[in-house]
Amino acid sequence: MPAERRTELLYYTAVDREFFETHGSRVIDERDFVEPVRRIVPASWRMHRSGVWMHCLPPDTPLPAQGWKIHVSSVTPTAPIVLSIVAATLSSLGVAFKFAADARMHAAMNGKRWPRGGSGKFITIYPADPKAFRYVMEELQAVLTGYEGPHILSDRRLPGSRILHYRFGGIRGEYEVSAGGQREYFLRNPSGEKEPDIRAAYVHLPPWVRDPFPQDTDAGDSSVLRLDGGRYEVRGALTFSSAGASIWR
Secondary structure (H helix, E strand, O other): OOHHHHHHHHHHOOOOOOOOOOHHHOOOOOOOOHHHHHHHOOOOOEEEEEOOEEEEEOOOOOOOOEEEEEEEOOOHHHHHHHHHHHHHHHHHHOOEEEEEOOHHHHHHHOOOOOOOOOOOOOEEEEOOOHHHHHHHHHHHHHHOOOOOOOOOOOOEEOOOOOOEEEEEEEOOOOEEEOOOOOEEEEEEOOOOOEEEOOOOOOOOOOOOOOOOOOOOOOOOOOOOOEEHHHOEEOOEEEEEEOOEEEEEO
8 A cells, every 4th residue: 555545544544543534623621721722811802613713812813914923832731831821912912812722632643653744733823913923923833832842844933032933824724626626725925926835845935035034054065965974865756744754874
């Protein structure tokens, strides 16, 4: 059986061993994350579930169509603390966010079977504009010092932080339905033209967007990966997962 097929089967049988079922369709345990957050955010905020996510939306605050998003990752032991800190900070600032619906969902997102483009994402934050994005980042960096989480492959990690990541992409999620019935998300460039909203397991920044936290990415020639002091040259990958790749040499 091809590796891609095995990965797909493992993903859809992770919830139930006998039937094909997605994580987003199962009943969640609200005691893990939902009830604590509900006690933190103001009563006027709206909370609703969508698949694997629980959304928290302040009243009369429309989300932008696209822009900078902040992702927070966390290891399992500190996830409730990280979520409480983030929820308290964002509720005071009036910023919308969503989080993994319960602890089991969070563990699955951090696991090897989760799609690589979305793995590691525990909390997603939606600042209203670039100025708010930078301010929220600074506030969260100050209160989340010392916490750790997995690296999010689709994002850039904020310098000096182990759990804060960011990427530019769709927020309200404009999309078209392909001939095969798949949603194809897109962005709009400054001219209003459509461009693909690439949601993959690597960082992609649209050419017309400037990174607000530019980083030095010059690590020399990394086009060829060598192992064991240069004795082996990696030619390709047999399989990929959120934990890494099986390689052949």
